[in-house]
Amino acid sequence: MNASALGRVLTMNRGSSTLKAALYEADPRNQLVLSIKVDRADLPSSRVTIKDASGNTLFDSPVEERPQVKNAGRDAALETIFDWLDGHGYLTNLVAAGHRLVHGGVQFQKPLQITPEILAKLEELVPLDPDHLPAAMAGVRYLAQRLSELPQIACFDTAFHSSLPKVARMYALPRRFFDGSLMRFGFHGLSYEYIVGELGTLDGPLADGRAIVAHLGNGASMVALRQRKSVDTSMGFTPLEGLVMGTRSGDVDPGALLYLLGQGKISTSDLEKCLNKESGLLGVSGSTEDMRDLLEKARQDERAAEAVELFCYRAKKYVGAYAAALGGLDLLVFTGGIGEKASPVRQKICEGLEFLGIQIDPQRNQTNDPIISSSNSRVKVRVIETNEDLTIVRHVLDLLGPPTRKSN
Numbered sequence: 001m002n003a004s005a006l007g008r009v010l011t012m013n014r015g016s017s018t019l020k021a022a023l024y025e026a027d028p029r030n031q032l033v034l035s036i037k038v039d040r041a042d043l044p045s046s047r048v049t050i051k052d053a054s055g056n057t058l059f060d061s062p063v064e065e066r067p068q069v070k071n072a073g074r075d076a077a078l079e080t081i082f083d084w085l086d087g088h089g090y091l092t093n094l095v096a097a098g099h100r101l102v103h104g105g106v107q108f109q110k111p112l113q114i115t116p117e118i119l120a121k122l123e124e125l126v127p128l129d130p131d132h133l134p135a136a137m138a139g140v141r142y143l144a145q146r147l148s149e150l151p152q153i154a155c156f157d158t159a160f161h162s163s164l165p166k167v168a169r170m171y172a173l174p175r176r177f178f179d180g181s182l183m184r185f186g187f188h189g190l191s192y193e194y195i196v197g198e199l200g201t202l203d204g205p206l207a208d209g210r211a212i213v214a215h216l217g218n219g220a221s222m223v224a225l226r227q228r229k230s231v232d233t234s235m236g237f238t239p240l241e242g243l244v245m246g247t248r249s250g251d252v253d254p255g256a257l258l259y260l261l262g263q264g265k266i267s268t269s270d271l272e273k274c275l276n277k278e279s280g281l282l283g284v285s286g287s288t289e290d291m292r293d294l295l296e297k298a299r300q301d302e303r304a305a306e307a308v309e310l311f312c313y314r315a316k317k318y319v320g321a322y323a324a325a326l327g328g329l330d331l332l333v334f335t336g337g338i339g340e341k342a343s344p345v346r347q348k349i350c351e352g353l354e355f356l357g358i359q360i361d362p363q364r365n366q367t368n369d370p371i372i373s374s375s376n377s378r379v380k381v382r383v384i385e386t387n388e389d390l391t392i393v394r395h396v397l398d399l400l401g402p403p404t405r406k407s408n
Helices: 072-087 116-123 133-146 159-163 175-179 189-208 254-262 268-277 280-285 291-297 302-326 336-341 343-350 362-366 388-400
Strands: 008-014 018-025 032-039 047-052 057-062 094-101 152-156 210-215 221-226 229-233 331-335 380-383
Touching: 008 133, 008 388, 018 072, 018 388, 032 072, 047 072, 072 133, 094 133, 094 388, 116 133, 133 152, 152 388, 159 189, 159 229, 189 210, 189 221, 189 331, 189 380, 189 388, 210 302, 210 336, 221 302, 229 302, 254 268, 280 291, 280 302, 291 302, 291 343, 302 343, 331 336, 336 343, 343 362
Parallel strands: 008 094, 094 152, 210 331, 331 380
Antiparallel strands: 008 018, 018 032, 032 047, 047 057, 210 221, 221 229
16 A cells, blocks of 8 residues: 555655654655654654654654664664554655755765765764764664665755855955865755745746745745855854854854853853854743744743844845845745744844835735735745755655656
């Protein structure tokens, strides 16, 4: 019942605190079969949820610690997932696995099949992305052991931004650092690639104009596009730079951080934790990084309101800056969990940007319509649900070629 004539592709997407996976048909429509999520994937108390394409829950269970599995909080979750998939026939006709790898450095600017040699080179990139790469590569190694013949494809978030002009890549630091690859890379590339494809279908030639895409979620960034290519983006050498995020600080004066270190107010390791895990919406509000909760609490909780205001203010500044970099604006797109669902956030970001030609229709915005700009807005403003997994599936099939139909 679970076999597929043309085969299936598994996607694996490791975030800083979650593991998301999905199973897709490898047919021309790339239909979703299963979605898999592991909350608190970096902790032993993680929980696995598996749903079918209609959203019906097929499996929901805490991960049982397995003494024989090293680093049980992570690998035990993979054991739980693949034992269930195997037991229910979903590994039948699995043709490939595609992995989202957040960082590809300067070496990797397009998807490629993972070999032991490639995996060794990826290990060298861990200092650039210690939050994501080790866990993602653990998944690669696990699959290599469990399904040794299965092709695995690496898809890099940074690759989309390989089109960044040199001026957008550089920091004003001594040249030797840039020559040593200390530069702006940009992230969320798989999401942006999906949105660009959707814009081409939805808006035709307009998609080749001047566009800004705001990927707003627990991780948040923005990209400026010209002719569907990245010309600037808010995240830089790491995903810390740029917008206010769920627990990440975004832009901070380096002098402030030097002060904290120099005065002995914080250690280097604690500073890293502070910037990545304790700042952003969580740090400003003092209560939560969840925008839904902050919007509900904003009227009674001054700090919650300030967190929302700062998030929107910083995003608005980047829209203005990127409109200037592009020499005008034709399209503005909101995506990501917050961008797709939080109408008050979109409203706050767009308020005051009428001089750029942005006018929001309050009713369309409130109901999360695909187009939320008013009929007389010069700039078209869209809401598009992103799909990084589908981008991965397409890369996998482009690289390996479509599977051939198997005879009975």
